[in-house]
Structures are given as C-alpha cells and as structure tokens.
Amino acid sequence: MGEAYADGRASPRRLIAPRTFHYCYRYAVGRIRQVGRPTREQAAQRHEELLDCALKVFLENGFERSTIDGIAASAGMAKRTIYGLYPDKAALFEASVQRAVDRWLVPIETLRAAETDDLEETLLAIGRIRLAGITSPAGVALQRILNAEGNRFPRLFRLVYEQGTMPALTFIAEVLARHAEAGVIEIDDPDVVGGAFLSMVVGGPATGALWGVTWNPDELDARMRTGVRLFLDGVRPR
Numbered sequence: 001m002g003e004a005y006a007d008g009r010a011s012p013r014r015l016i017a018p019r020t021f022h023y024c025y026r027y028a029v030g031r032i033r034q035v036g037r038p039t040r041e042q043a044a045q046r047h048e049e050l051l052d053c054a055l056k057v058f059l060e061n062g063f064e065r066s067t068i069d070g071i072a073a074s075a076g077m078a079k080r081t082i083y084g085l086y087p088d089k090a091a092l093f094e095a096s097v098q099r100a101v102d103r104w105l106v107p108i109e110t111l112r113a114a115e116t117d118d119l120e121e122t123l124l125a126i127g128r129i130r131l132a133g134i135t136s137p138a139g140v141a142l143q144r145i146l147n148a149e150g151n152r153f154p155r156l157f158r159l160v161y162e163q164g165t166m167p168a169l170t171f172i173a174e175v176l177a178r179h180a181e182a183g184v185i186e187i188d189d190p191d192v193v194g195g196a197f198l199s200m201v202v203g204g205p206a207t208g209a210l211w212g213v214t215w216n217p218d219e220l221d222a223r224m225r226t227g228v229r230l231f232l233d234g235v236r237p238r
Contacts, residue, residue: 047085048099050075055096059141063093063149090153097145097156101163104138106130108167119179123228126175127201130168131224134202135209143210169194176235185235193235201227 038046053075057066068089072079086092106129114125133139142160150157172194179185187193201224205215 046077050077050082050085051092051096051099054092055100055141055145058093058096058149059145063089063152066093068092093149094153094156097142097153098159100138100142100145101160104133104136104142105164106133106168108171111168111171115175119175119184120228120232122175123197123201123231124224126168126172127198127224127228128221130198131202131205131220134206135215139206140209143206147210169198172197183237185232186237187235197231200231 050071054066054071057071057074061070066089068079068082071092072082075082082092086095111126111129114129115122116125134143146156146160169191173190176185176187176194176197177190180187180190205213205220205223208215
C-alpha cells in the first residue's frame with residue numbers, strides 16, 4: 001500500500017501509526033474473506049471492531065487530525081458503510097468513547113458483593129476494585145482521551161461521572177451511613193466523606209498511571225491499606 005497519492009497527498013495509511021493500522025487491519029482480512037451478506041452477529045461484531053479501531057485512531061491522532069478516511073482504512077471498512085452508521089466524525093467519536101466507557105465500567109453489583117460486616121475490609125475491597133479499573137489499559141486510555149477532548153465534548157465527562165463515578169460514590173455513602181448509624185464511625189455528610197475517601201485511596205495512583213508510572217502490586221496494596229487506615233482514623237469516634 002502506498003504512502004501517498006500521485007498528487008502528493010498523504011494516504012490514510014500514512015496518517016495512522018503502524019501498530020494501530022496492523023491491529024485493525026487483521027479485521028479487514030477476515031471481512032474480505034467473508035462470502036455473502038454478513039449475519040446479524042457478524043455485523044454487530046464488525047460494528048464493535050469499527051469502534052475499537054476508531055478509538056485507537058482518535059487516541060493516537062486526536063480528534064482534529066483523525067479522519068473518516070483514516071479510520072475506514074484502518075478498519076478495512078468502506079466510508080459509505082461508516083456514514084451509514086454515523087452521520088459525522090463527532091458521532092463516531094462519541095460512540096467509540098461510549099463503548100470504552102461500557103467496557104471500563106465496574107457493575108455496581110461487583111461493589112455490593114465486596115461488602116462485609118468489617119468496614120475496613122469493605123473499604124479495602126472497594127478501593128482495590130476502583131483502582132484496578134482506573135489503572136487498567138482501558139481506564140488509562142479513557143482518561144487520556146477525556147483529558148484531550150473533554151472541552152470539545154463536555155457531555156462525555158458527564159457520561160463517565162453519571163455512569164461510573166456517581167454509582168460508586170452513592171454506594172460508598174450508603175456503606176458509610178450504615179456504619180455511622182451503628183456507631184462505628186462519626187460523620188455528618190456521607191456523600192462528601194465518601195468522595196474524600198475515594199480521592200484519598202485512588203487519586204494518587206490513578207494520576208500516576210495516567211503519567212505512565214507503573215506500580216509494584218505489593219507497594220500499591222500497601223498504599224491502599226495505609227490510605228484506608230488514615231481515613232478510618234479520621235472518622236472513628238474520639
């Protein structure tokens with residue numbers, strides 16, 4: 001495949017990092033080998049592959065420099081097919097981020113299943129679950145693209161907060177309120193205190209992961225335990 005057209009314009013291939021191009025191109029090979037009209041399941045799979053490829057292109061090039069031509073080339077999909085699904089690049093971008101959010105989200109049932117009668121162990125479990133999600137490759141990629149394009153697409157910040165952060169904060173507040181009623185801790189506003197807890201135990205490592213810091217699992221767990229104990233020392237009855 002050439003790197004430029006005859007008139008000197010860069011081809012879509014040239015605007016995509018080789019790793020992303022080859023990651024997505026393998027899907028194109030499978031598509032070319034298909035015979036006949038795709039089944040509903042195959043069409044759904046191709047749609048998901050398109051969104052994955054689009055997200056990778058947006059991450060590497062940014063929204064402004066990414067093009068439908070480039071995304072179509074990387075996904076091995078015709079432009080008319082993409083435009084049949086999304087009216088413009090912005091709609092495709094939002095859909096690709098929504099898919100990333102859906103894959104990153106931790107179901108609230110997972111947090112509820114971590115609750116025990118021991119508040120310290122419950123908070124440790126919640127912190128570990130949240131931290132694992134935020135520092136995962138999907139979580140870091142989501143943070144980076146939101147930081148880069150959030151001003152252009154403020155709705156996406158609200159999306160992540162409403163679907164990811166808010167349910168977790170609500171559950172943590174419920175846990176703290178139950179233990180406050182039992183006299184284990186003393187707090188005035190469970191919602192505010194729950195937010196402070198999450199910032200204390202997750203904020204630092206999450207920011208480090210965004211900057212490329214890699215954490216030793218034992219060190220990360222030790223930091224988590226220290227954070228939980230410091231938090232509990234601040235809310236236990238005097």
